[in-house]
Amino acid sequence: MNAKLSFSFELFPPRTPEGAARLPATIAQLAALKPDYFSITHGAGGSDQEGTYETLLTVVEHTGVEAAPHLTCVGSTRAHVAEQLQRYRDAGVKRIVALRGDLPATALSAAAPGEFHYANELVSFIREKHGDAFIIEVAAYPEMHPQADRPSEDIEHFRRKVEAGADAALTQLFYNADAYFDFMERCDKAGIKIPIVPGIMPITSYANTMRFCTGCGADLPRWVRLRLEELQDDKAALVDFGLSVVTRLGETLLRNGAPGLHFYTINQSGPTLRLWKNLGLTVPA
Numbered sequence: 001m002n003a004k005l006s007f008s009f010e011l012f013p014p015r016t017p018e019g020a021a022r023l024p025a026t027i028a029q030l031a032a033l034k035p036d037y038f039s040i041t042h043g044a045g046g047s048d049q050e051g052t053y054e055t056l057l058t059v060v061e062h063t064g065v066e067a068a069p070h071l072t073c074v075g076s077t078r079a080h081v082a083e084q085l086q087r088y089r090d091a092g093v094k095r096i097v098a099l100r101g102d103l104p105a106t107a108l109s110a111a112a113p114g115e116f117h118y119a120n121e122l123v124s125f126i127r128e129k130h131g132d133a134f135i136i137e138v139a140a141y142p143e144m145h146p147q148a149d150r151p152s153e154d155i156e157h158f159r160r161k162v163e164a165g166a167d168a169a170l171t172q173l174f175y176n177a178d179a180y181f182d183f184m185e186r187c188d189k190a191g192i193k194i195p196i197v198p199g200i201m202p203i204t205s206y207a208n209t210m211r212f213c214t215g216c217g218a219d220l221p222r223w224v225r226l227r228l229e230e231l232q233d234d235k236a237a238l239v240d241f242g243l244s245v246v247t248r249l250g251e252t253l254l255r256n257g258a259p260g261l262h263f264y265t266i267n268q269s270g271p272t273l274r275l276w277k278n279l280g281l282t283v284p285a
Contacts, residue, residue: 004259005254005259005260005261006036006168006195006197006259006260006261006262007033007035007036007260007261007262007263007281008035008036008037008038008039008068008170008197008260008261008262008263009030009035009038009039009262009263009265009272010038010039010040010041010199010262010263010264010265011023011026011027011038011039011040011041011055011059011265011267012040012041012055012266012267013040013041013051013052013054013055014051014055014267019267022267023055023058023267024058024062025269026265026267026268026269027058027059027062027063028062028063029269029273030265030269030272030273031059031062031063031065032283033273033276033281033283034065034283035065036066036260037065037066037067037068037095038059038065038066038067038068039067039068039069039070039097039137039170039262040052040055040056040059040067040068040069040070041070042069042070042071042072042099042101052069052070053069053087053088053091055067056069056088056091056093057091060091060092066094066095067093067095068093068095068096068097068135068137069088069093069096069097070097070099071084071085071088071096071097071098071099071122071126072099072100072101072102072122073098073099073100073101073114073115073116073119073121073122073125074100074101074102074114074116075101075114076114076115076116077114077115078115078116078125081116081122081125082125082129085126085129085130085134088134089130089133089134093134094133094134094135095134095135095136095137096126096134096135096136096137097137097138097139097170098119098122098123098126098136098137098138098161098166099119099122099138099139100116100117100118100119100122118157118160119138119139119157119161120157120160120161120163120164121164123136123138123161123164123165123166124164124165126165127164127165135167135168136165136166136167136168137166137167137168137169137170138158138161138162138166138168138169138170139169139170139171139172140158140169140170140171140172140183140196141154141158141171141172141183141217142171142172142174142179142180142182142183142198143172143174143176143179143217143218143219144217145157145217146216146217151186155186155187155190155192156190158187158192159190159191159192162192162194166194167194168194168195168196168197169194169195169196169197170196170197170199170262171183171196171197171198171199171262172199172216172217172218173199173200173201173212173213173216173218173264174198174199174200174218174219175213175218175219175220175221175224175245175246175249176219176221177249177252177253177256179219180198180253180258181256183196184196195259195260196259197258197259197260197261197262198253198258198261198262199261199262199263199264200246200249200250200253200261200262200263200264200275201246201263201264201266202242202243202246202263202264202265202266202268202271202272202274202275203224203228203238203239203241203242203243203245203246204238204239204242204266204268204271205238206228206229206231206232206238207232208266209228209242210225210228224245227241228241228242239271243271243274243275243278246275247275247278247279250275250279251279254279261279263275263276
């Protein structure tokens with residue numbers, strides 16, 4: 001396997017004491033695979049930056065693996081974002097995942113309330129304040145952002161983030177490899193050349209998979225949905241089927257030039273470890 005491929009794992013700040021108690025073991029098991037970094041989402045539903053910071057410290061202190069916090073700007077001020085950036089820089093953070101963040105349910109347009117309206121403004125602000133001190137990752141949507149009106153409009157928003165200074169991108173989860181390859185072709189035509197790492201999520205539950213796909217606008221192929229629905233009462237069979245689906249997806253992506261994989265772990269090590277093994281990925285010496 002090409003040593004230059006990028007592999008990373010996403011975690012979220014635990015929502016319960018039980019989740020917090022389990023997290024160090026999960027991190028240790030995933031860190032044994034020597035990923036390039038862990039990304040840490042912006043709290044539960046984007047609500048708690050403190051949780052992001054604490055989880056980041058847990059990763060770094062227990063493993064020494066690089067951690068990349070998600071930084072959102074929705075409803076925030078330049079002063080608050082500047083404070084967060086300095087805090088991360090003081091903690092030795094080298095990589096930021098820069099996102100607009102989830103809009104409030106009452107929002108009437110795709111523009112976020114606060115001093116930042118779009119993620120490209122956040123990227124520009126980070127570059128303005130810190131130059132090249134951070135590697136900046138941004139989000140990409142192979143199947144179009146749920147709030148975009150047209151695919152061409154979505155590509156234009158993405159291009160603005162790249163021109164503002166993004167170094168690389170992580171995609172939203174998807175289960176259709178063709179969506180990623182079509183997106184890459186359109187990015188190439190738009191002059192977008194940064195690495196765009198596909199995000200993949202193990203399938204371990206019918207209900208959760210449907211919820212995640214609905215929430216982010218990802219298409220779950222009909223044949224997969226029907227099989228998962230049929231296997232709901234047979235957990236082991238459902239997990240095995242889901243593993244085979246996502247293994248084929250990962251193999252197809254890597255075989256056809258994807259620059260790596262970003263695993264949405266949902267704070268569980270087992271499914272990701274099985275997927276890693278199925279893909280034949282090795283642990284660097």
